[in-house]
Structure formats: C-alpha cells, structure tokens
Amino acid sequence: MAEITESTVILGEDSSLDAAGDQPVRSSDGANNRTPEELVAKAIAPVKKEFLRPPPSRTQSDAAAEPKKDNSAQSGLVKEKKSKRQLKRERRQDKKSALNLCPVISKTGNVDSCPYKDNCRFSHDVEAFQAEKPADLEGECPFLGSKEPCPYGLACRFSGTHQERPHNVNTTCSLQKSSEINGLNKDVQKLLWKNKMPFPKSDAQLKKLGLTGPNKALKNMLEGEKGDLPLNNSNANGSNCGVTHDSTNGFDHPLEVSIEENGSDDLVTDEIRPLKKAKNEVEEKHSAIHEGFMTSTEQLEQVYTEKGALSDHTMMETDISLKLHPREKKLIDFRDKLYLAPLTTVGNLPFRRVCKFLGADITCGEMAMGTNLLQGQASEWALLRRHSSEDIFGVQICGAYPDTVARTVELIDRECSVDFIDINMGCPIDIVVNKGAGSALLMKPMRMKSVVEASSSTVEIPITIKVRTGYFEGKNRIDSLIADMGKWGASALTIHGRSRQQRYSKLADWDYVYQCASRAPDTLQVVGNGDIFSYLDWNKHKSDCPELSTCMIARGALIKPWIFTEIKEQRHWDISSGERLNILKDYVRFGLQHWGSDRKGVETTRHFLLEWLSYTYRYVPVGLLDVIPQKLNWRPPSYYGRDDLETLMASDSAADWVRISEMLLGKVPDGFTFAPKHKSNAYDRAENG
Template sequence: MAEPSAELAQPPQPTLKPDVGDDVPVDTEQQPPPSSSNGTRSLSPEELVAKSIAPVKPQFLRPPPARNNPKDDDAAATDGSNSNDKSSQSTVVAKEKKSRRQLKRERREVKKSASNICPEIAKTGDVNSCAYKNNCRFSHDIEGFKAQKPEDLEGECPFANGGGRKCPYGLACRFYGTHKDGGGAVVEGNGSENVGKNSEINGLSKDVQKLLWKNKMKFPKADAVLKSLGLMGPGSAKAKKQDTVEVYETVPDDSLLSGENGLSELATDSFAKLDCSSEVVNSDADGAAADELPPLKKAKSDSKGNYCCGEETNGLDILEKDSESCFPQTEAEPITGDTLTETDRSLKLHPRERKLIDFREKLYLAPLTTVGNLPFRRVCKALGADITCGEMAMCTNLLQGQASEWALLRRHSSEDLFGVQICGSYPDTVARTVELIHQECVVDFIDINMGCPIDIVVNKGAGSALLNKPMRMKNIVEAASRTVEKPITIKVRTGYFEGKSRIDSLIADIGNWGAHAVTIHGRSRQQRYSKLADWDYVYQCARKAPQSLQVLGNGDVFSYVDWNKHKSECPELSSCMIARGALTKPWIFTEIKEQRHWDISSGERFNILKDYVRVGLEHWGSDTKGVETTRRFLLEWLSYTCRYIPVGLLDVIPQHLNWRPPSYYGRDDLETLMSSDSAADWIRISEMLLGKVPEGFSFAPKHKSNAYDRAENG
C-alpha cells in the first residue's frame, strides 16, 4: 500500500485556502453574503445545531457554487447535465438481461481464459502440480497469465509475516515481486502453521455442506426440544403418511445410542446414496462446477424424527453426553401450566451450568450489514472494541449450506469475545440453525435479530415483523435457549409502528424465556432512522427488566459524552451498542476508553485505512479478485467515513450523528478529500491504497448512508 502522493492527494479546489489558525477568511471577496444559498454563514452555531447542520467554523466553509439563471438550471436538469458532484455521482446504465445459460457459458469462458490460472499451479509454479491435468476447469498457461497480469501493487505481501507460511496465492499474488525464495507454495504441515495471531476459524466443511444441500442433515437436539414444546411444525403431520416410520415409535430408547435395530443399516444406505450422487456434485460433465451447484429453494426440515446421535447419520461428531441428555425423555408430554416434566428438566440447563457473559461496561460493536465484515471488526478491536458480532445471517441460507452466508460467521483469533447474529421466522428454523452453529463454529454467544427493518426480511416474517407476534418471539427464544448451552441474546426495536411500543410489556418475560441479554434500538421499525433514538424509552425498559436479564441500549452513540450520559442517567443499563458511530469513526472506542475527543489527523485516519486494506487482503486474498473485493468493501466504508467532521473544524463539539456536514475545506488536502461525498473521490482514495481501478469500474453505495432524515416505508 503506497503512501498518499502529492499528486493524488490534490482535490480540485480554489487556489486560495485558509490556514488552520486563521480567524477570518483569507479572501473576503470570495465569501458569500449572509443571504447566500447555503445559509450557514448567517446563522449562529446554536441555530445551525437546531437545524441539524454541523456548525463548521466559517474559515473552513466552501463558497457556494456560482448560481446561473434559474431557467438555465431547469434546462440543465432536463438534459441531465448537472454540474453538482452530489447529484452526478453515478449514471444508471440499463444492462442487457442475460439468460442463465448465457451467464453460465460466460463463467466457463472466463475460467478457461489465461487470466484465471489454476490455483494449484499458481501456488507451486509447476504446470504438472495440478491433479486434474487437462480436465481442470482453469487455465494452465503460465506465460499467458503473466502476459496479461496487472502490474504488482506497491508495498509488501500481506502474508509476508504469516508465521513461516508462504503466500498461498503464488504467481497470482499482486505483490509477487516481494516474495522471497521464489515462492508461493504453501509450506507443508499438519495445519499448525495456520494457528496464530492471524488465524481465522468457523469455516463450513465440505461434507457438512453436502449434507445441507441434500437436506440430509439431522438436528437431534433441536428436534427433541421442538417436540417437547409442541413446535415441530406442519411437517410433522405429514410424517406418518410417508414410508419411513418414526424412529421413536419403532426403536427402543437404549438402541438410539448404540445404532442397533436397523439404524446402522439405514445410515449405511443413506451414505451409499450420498456417495453415488456425489459424482453429480463434483462432476463437470455438463459444465457445472461443484461450487456452482444451486442451493435448494427451501431448506426443508426433517420433522419425522429419523435421526440418531451417532456420526453415521449426519456425519458430525456429537458428544455422547449431549446424546444422553437428548433422547431418553423425548416421549414425555409437553409442559402444562407450571409443572416441569422430566423432558423439560433435562433439556433446560440450570442457569449456573451456562457460560454467562457480562456485558456491563464493555464496548460492544454492533453487527453491521455489509460493512461490519471481519477486517472491519479487526480494525475496531485494535482501536478498543471489547465485544464483536458477525453480520446478520439468514437461517434459511445457513441451513441450505450457502458458502456466502457461512462466510458471515468467520471469526478472527483477535476477537476474544465474539458472537454471531442470525435471523429467522420460525422456531424450528432458528433452533436447528442454533444447533448447527454450536456444532460447527466457535462462538461465545448467539444473537437473534428481531428488529431488522429491511423490507425483504420483514416480508418473510422475520426481523421487525416478529415484534407483532409476541408468542412466536417466545417460542423462538425458548427453543433456541434450550437447544444449546451458549448464551442467547436478542436485538429488538421499540416496536413495529411508531407510538405503539410493545417491548416494555414483554421485557419482564424475555428473561424467563431463556434470553441472557436484550439490546433495544431506540427507534420503531416504521421510524427507521428518521428521528433521534428514544433513550427515555430504553431507560424505561431497562428499569422494568429483571436482574437476570441484561439490557443494552442502541442508537446515536457518537462520542464518549453520549456514552457517559446514558450510563449515568440509567445505572440499570448494562452497556451501549455502537453501530453507525463506529462506521463513521471507528476510533470512538478509543475516545470512550480514554475519555477524550480525539482530533485525529488525516494521516492517522489514512493509516487506519491502510490497516483495513492489509487485513482485508489477508481475508479476501492478495490476488486480483481479492484486491477488487477489498476495494469494494473499502468504498462501502468510505461512504460512511466521509460524514465525519474533524474536531478542530467544529464550533460546537462533539459531533452528532444527525448533523448534516456542509461543504468545507479540511486542514490539508487529504482531509479535504476524505470529506467528499462523491464516489469519484472515494475511488481516488482506494487507488492510493490498492492501485488503479480496472477499466470500466464504477461504484454506487449499497446502503443510502447519506439519507439523514429519510423515513423509508412509512
């Protein structure tokens, strides 16, 4: 990663620029009159704050653009030629819709091109190292690959200090010139070279993924809990009509643990079918790659009870102690009234048997869609975050074995207190997902999202839609908490509709359902981000909660002043979750711990971006694909960081999240560039770190980060 050059760091701006220490503008003739269109110079700082406009010191404000004749402006708008950068950031181009067959053919052509060299050959540099020879889906033309490979990037390979492990991308690495000993070959070993300060865990094994693809994965603990609660779902009624009889009715309890009475034959037959059909998964006869196998449309749950605790059925090692606590009591009746059956006593662990987490006084980085990826969490950990949580993952996608969804559960070794967030509509889906995560991943807690306001999630009955269905909320939390020993937390909003809050009436019961902690976002689903968070309501809920339930607040925490205010006004509040504040300035964790306003310089901010790029290349790869993936996520993040206003430029501190920053100059060229809300300037910053963008590159933010007051969908 190169240092910002003087040439790249020069944004287009007037030649006369004020110095930091100036009390008055350098060129008074250039300044707009008090009645100028921006209206900021004629208002006092207090009046600007009342209008949610950031009170930037006058000497740093940009002069407004020259106004043309209104008729000319209308004509220009009609022609679509607006000179304003904000309104001309991107051009929408209608793309030709291609068929699936055409897209598939194009993917095969790309894989066979010289630019897509075989990974094994790239690692070793030896054409004969690929075991598939001529049947390989990738190119073996080393010279052709070198001829079209982009120039190496400046800087050192991110895997240079990998603890004795060479770069796994070899020839394909964009830092290949810095490799020593000629190499990219991975050092052979037992895997211990991957374990260290830079290791990542929580990957999904191929065997388990195939079982999920074929709906052959078994969930004994979840199904036992669901049966005890009477929540097996509509599929259980159809089970009696099928050929396979229910295991509980035909096999004695003792044989369930030993695989007797035909269970071993059943498992053998299942795996025989799996082995025979594995050729379909791995075969390339029809041009379909193994990783291109389309997931099933719906992750069907096996509610017939045809499962066994041995690894013969589901390919997983389930501890014998878990098996013994699951099955012998499954014939017991569900809970009635206040009476606990033997099934309930065995499935619901005593609170002292759980590994509890104390969230009090800890700095919690919220799960953030798209931008809250593993490299971003690593940056926040280095800046003082105590608790991190993965991006929200959909339960149905996890149960289908989608690799992209499982990537959201990845954990870095530096994340010492880490949780994952899942989102589902029904108790059976959530309970089985929780069991699967418990078996496949190493996490400290599992958070269930019941507050996501996104339409595509709500329309499926998940996220905020659950706020209208308290009984389903209860069933989800109970089923999940009884399935695993990990602490279960939930994240909610104040309610679905504004003014119709529900959570305060449920807060006393949430702890009894089995939740360890609840995070309350101080806005309704309908409100989205259109107003400030209602912290008084969050305090009300925290005071109603039982002592066994920890309550965390969320919304508009943007400085240590906000943190101290919420903690002092409501001692019952365990902690505060930090979300958009961390996106805009990840050093907020340092500010809270050191109790100061950090007037961070542009160079320090640029170093944080360099750290992000370095860990991003470690995570996504140092080849061309990994570089461009890192660039995309960096640009998504820059669409938030541009909203930060340096402390030294403000008349009133601290900055608040709802303040709109006016157009202003920074104290140096790089700070001015970082303040731009133009995607073209974000791309320029990415080029300082990752080299020139590919030909035809364009970028539009996935999230509307500039919509400060927009109330979407009501």
C-alpha cells in the first residue's frame, strides 16, 4: 500500500457534493448565528466558527437554471439494483473469464499442477491471465514475513514483491500470529446439506423439557396453558398431533412451544455434577476426524450416529440430561471489561482486530441466523471465524424456536472454539422480526424461557442474552423477567436502552437499564448498551449504577474505534488525520489477510472499507469543537478540517469515501458502484442489532 500523508491529498472538484452527486452538501445549519449551547440543544455539533463552511452563495433560481451534471459514476452510487438473474449471468461470465485462473495453478505457477486437468472449471491459460490482470498495487504483499509463500501466488495484486520475501526459516511467521480458526469442515457441511447431522445433546434436553413430541401439545391443551400454541399441528378431526420441527428448513413449518409457569425448579430434581468419564471410542473417532485421520463424510456420519445412539443408551441408565447448575458452568467475568458489540456488516474480523489493537477486551462476531448455520451455508459460518488476538470471543446467533437455537448451540460448541454464545433477542430488523426471532421474542416470554433453558442446558460454555427494553414504546418488559433469567441458565444479559419500535431514535433510557440491573440476581451479570461515545459516558454509567458489570460499545466504536483507548487512558484523544489514516491502513492490511490479496479479495476489502467510512465521517475532531466531548446524537455541520485529509474524512459524499479507498487500494475497477447498506439516517435508525 502506498505511503500517504496529509499533504498528498487533493480534493476533487465534486468534493462538496452530497451522496446523490448533484446537490451541495448541507450548509452549516445556521451554526454561524447560534451559540454553542443553542447548537447542543438542537443536537448539532458545536464546531468552532473558523472551521465552518459558508452556506452556498448561489440562489435557488441560479441552481434551477444551471444544468445538472450526471455525477452518478463519480459518486459510486447504485441507481438500480441488479436482479438475481443478472447477477447469476455475470457470475457465469466471470467463471469463463481468463481472470478466473485456477487457484492451484496460481499458487504453484505450474499448469500441470491442477488435479482436475481439463475438467477444472477455472481457466488454465496463464498468459491470458497475466495479459488481463490489473496492474499491481503499491505496497507490500500482506503475507510477507511468512515461512510459506503467498497463498494467492500469481493472482496476488502485490505479486511483484513476492521475490522480496525473506527466505530465513527463523523469521517470525506473521501468519502464525495472525491465524484464524472456526472454519466450516467440508464433511460437516455435507452432513448439514443432507440433513443427516444428529444432535444428541440438544434433542435430549428438548425431550426432557417437554419441548418436542406430541405429549407436549396434548399437555398444553389439557392444562389450558395460555402461552405459545403449536402451529400446523391439527389433523382432519381437529385434534392435536405431534409435528417435528426441522431446523434446517428455516421457519416454514415451526412447532411453537412453551413451558409451564412454575419455573425450572420443577424440571430438575438433583443438580449434581456428572462424573468425568474417560474418552470413549466414539469420541476418539471424532477427535481423529479433526486431526485428519478420518475425512470421509460416511465415516463422520457414522461417528455422529454412533455418538447419538450412545447418548440415548446412556440416558436410559443415568440421566445425563440434567442441566448444569449455573455455578458449575464455565463463567466469564465481564466486570469492567471493554465489550465490543456484535455489529452487522461492519463488525467483521478485520474490524475486530483493529478494535483489539486499540484496547477492546471482549469481542463478539456478527449475528448469525441459526437456520442458515444448520443448513451449512458457508457465508453464515464465515461470521463465526475467530482471530488469534481475540482472547475473549463470543458468537451471536438468532433463532425463533428452542429446537433451532439448541441445535445451533450444540453445533457451534462441537465445531468451533468460542468462549460464550450470545442469543439475540433484540434485533429490530423487519426480516428477522417477521420470522419470530430477534425483538419478536420480547412479546413471548415463555418462548424466551424455553429458548434459554434448552440452549444453556445443552452446552457448558456460558449462554448470554441481548435484549431491548421491550417491543413497543412505553411497554417495557425486561424488569419483570430479569429476576428469573438467571434461573433459566443465562450467565449475562445485555440491555440496549431502547425499544424495538424506537429503533435508534431518541436517546437510550439508561434509567430503565439501572432499574433492571438493580433487580437482577447475583448470578446474572448485567451489561448496559446505548449512546456511549466517550470515557465520560462510560464513567457516568458505571458510577451511577454499581450493579452494572460493564457497558457494551456499539456505534461509538464504528465512528471512532479509538474510544477503547480513550476509556483506558481516561482522556479525550484529539487524533490527527494521519493517525486516523494509519488505522485505515491497518484495517486494509487485516482485510487483505482475511479476504485475500487477489482481485476479488481487494474489492471485498474495499467494499467493507466503504461501509465503515459511511460511519467514520460523523466523527468531529476534538480540536474543532467548542464543547467536548461529542455526543452520539449530534449532527455535524459542514466544516473544514485542519488539513485537506481531515476535510476529506469529514465529507458525507460517497464519492469522497471512494477516493479514500483509492488511496489505500488503488483505482476502482471500471463500472464500479457502491451504495451503503445502511441508507437510513444513523442518528435515527441503523440496522445494527
């Protein structure tokens, strides 16, 4: 990557255009004529007057008379969304392209190295590939310093620096320090595709809790329970019959279930720690598979089947389905640790690495849908990947029904290395809520209970929950449930101080968060969430409510990830544009290591960098403010920075975000388009659950 300083930045002619490319950016909103106190009352960032941009001088009639310029190509915005058929056609054409070189040949440089020969679906024409390959980018290959050569070989956009790779075998291997785990095993994926993956632990717990089979539906009917009723389970005579819910089929034919109001005390008699057993033959076979001695799908299916049969047989002799007491679980101490929230789209592994470097203690992966994980979707499993620097790492899953969540939890515990699993019960996105997951669970407390009980009793790692205050504004629910959540089996509860209906409008209700934390049992750690944007916000919430274990940081980290450094060092960091650019450089380097240094990896890194830049422009440097610290709900006026780079970073134009990406990743390809995933005003709404 090229070395860039503040003095090398040149603003383009359209740098003052907005995201649409044909209108000037917003004026200073009358900031020149208002006092800092008046601006703060209007939720406008009180930027010093000498840095404010003057309002446009041209009149409205002049603007109407002037012909509009078509800057859509320069702004990088998408006018029309491509259809699925068109995208499929483009993928087929891309496969036939000479640029789609066989990965094996690209890595080795030998045309005869591909085991598929003429049957390979990739191109084997090295000369045609090199003729069409874009020019190398400036900078070094992100895999330099490794004992092994670059995994992308000829396809690497930094291939010209490969010969500079040190050959000393004693050189520290950067890849070993930057290792990633929690990949999806191909044989496991095939079992999930075929719906042949057994789930002995979760099925045993579901059976014990009465959450599967026909007996539960009949029992609910006889006792007149007013909780969730089974769907699609009536036969022609009108009587209830058992319907097995297949988690891998999504939410099409769910079996809604609930449990008795009496609580979980009646379900467990003797909560004793099971004796530790020596590794049996089935477990040894399972270990052998992961060590590479057994790799076929048939062998893996046989092992899981034997394991399931063994569990069923053991249950007849000793009740292994007794869930562990919360004190017997592996616990994580969240107290006073800096917790980076799971963030949709932007909270990817490279971003988490940046936050870890800047002081985050606990990280959590992006929300993954349980049904997609159970279907073996590779894109969903990618959300579970963990970097070696994430010493305390959890994954967040989302599901609508106990069997879906319990089986997902068992699968993650079996195949991944995580420290805790967080169940999302607060996501406000419509597509999630309409399926009965996320915030929809807040209206079904009995199903919330069954989801947590089934999942927490299936695995030994801690199960945590993330919720909002309630579904509807003014109808909070958590205060009436929090006393029982520890009994359900949850180790920690994160409360976002907004309702689902409120989304991100208005400020978070921290008084209600404090109220809930004071009612929580000692066994349940409570984490607060909402509007933390400085170390003063952090200190205030911790001092106002000692019962809070810690505070989760979400959008504040998106806008300024160095907030973790500010909290640990207890200062307002007046970070320079050069220091901010170095953070972006680190992100790009981590992104190339994660997504790849070839053509596709570079553009994937660029895409997620642009998504992140759609948040970072909202940061106003400390040295430009009349009142500090900046609040999360403040809308920055249009202003000049202290140098050209700082001015560029403050632009709300997508064209300028693209320009910043070109500084780090070279020119965008022909026909490049970009539209932020989060199009709504993030001061009011955002799609981060």
